[in-house]
Amino acid sequence: MDAAVRALQESRRLLVLSGAGASTASGIPDFRGASGVWSRFDPREFHVERWRADPEGFWRLRMRLMEELDLAHAKPNAAHEALASASASPRFLGHVTQNIDGLFLRAGHQEERLVEIHGTAAKVRCLACDRFFPYEVVGATLPPPCPQCGGPLKPGSVLFGEPLPAGAWAQAQRWARDADLLLVVGSSLEVTPVALLPGLALERGARLVIANATPTRYDAHADALVRGAVEAEVPALLRAAGF
Ligand SMILES: [Zn+2]
Structure with missing residues (x-):
């Protein structure tokens, strides 16, 4: 946790990448999980x-x-609220979410700093x-x-067989190339093309912090790993880092 806080404190262009784990505390099951x-x-x-x-x-x-x-x-949980509040910071570059539940926007996230890469069911x-x-x-x-x-x-x-929303993938790639730190929240980084973003960011020298309940395939490349429930860990992390 200390290494994660330090990395976030030093970041000037933070990119967040979030997935199903951000919404499980709001009662929304992972589509792909055993009870999904x-x-x-x-x-x-x-x-x-x-x-x-x-x-x-x-x-x-x-x-x-x-x-x-x-x-x-479904109600936004503490992770949605903390990221929505952080999105107003000048050090917050952008946020790519795989979630289609619309809960980040309902929590008050800055709209121009959020890409819902799989669209929205709302x-x-x-x-x-x-x-x-x-x-x-x-x-x-x-x-x-x-x-x-x-x-x-x-x-x-986005339905199966459909392309991603126009411009969404281009914006996500731009952010990944510009970010100095990528914070992964509640994603196991299994689903492409989103799973390609950490690679893009790392190539350009960005640091990587992963907050996820279970291991991901990028753990070996991460500067810091935060295990545990994201709705508890992520608000604490952002608060400690001044976001
Ligand atoms: Zn019409």
Whole structure:
């Protein structure tokens, strides 16, 4: 912990990379874990081709998945709040999250310093007019029509078979190259392309601090490892480092 605090104190361009572990204390299970969403739903049902072929069937299942996630009742935890507050610091460069639950923004995170690299399930997007709407516009009529133009709506999170949101990956790479410290929060760094970001940052001489409950494949390259529950460790770490 001391080495992690020192590294953060010295950082002038902090990049945060967060994953499912940041939201488990908010009651949102890791999609890929043993009790995760993909142990109860078939991921193939959420492929973009499935949405194209049968939007009504796709949305019926998607609504069941969203009921299970119950995002409306999930609350940001202390890790979301500490990172949201840190994002206002001039020493905070940016934050790339793999999470689609929208909890960092609900905690008040600076919007221009957050890239939701897998999109957000808190919103839906109209493919005709390209506007975003809150998920709550999805209601009785299936497939749901755009409230503005009646066009087809798609979840705001990235479906299997879809590219990442426009510009998101480019921004994440820019930040990884510019950062002097990468702080990983609650990600096991298994899912590409996000798992490539530590390599990019390290190549440019950035330091690496990993706060995760379990080992990651970058642990050997880290300047400091913080084990334990991220909702306790990360707020303490940021506070001690003056963020
Ligand atoms: Zn529309």
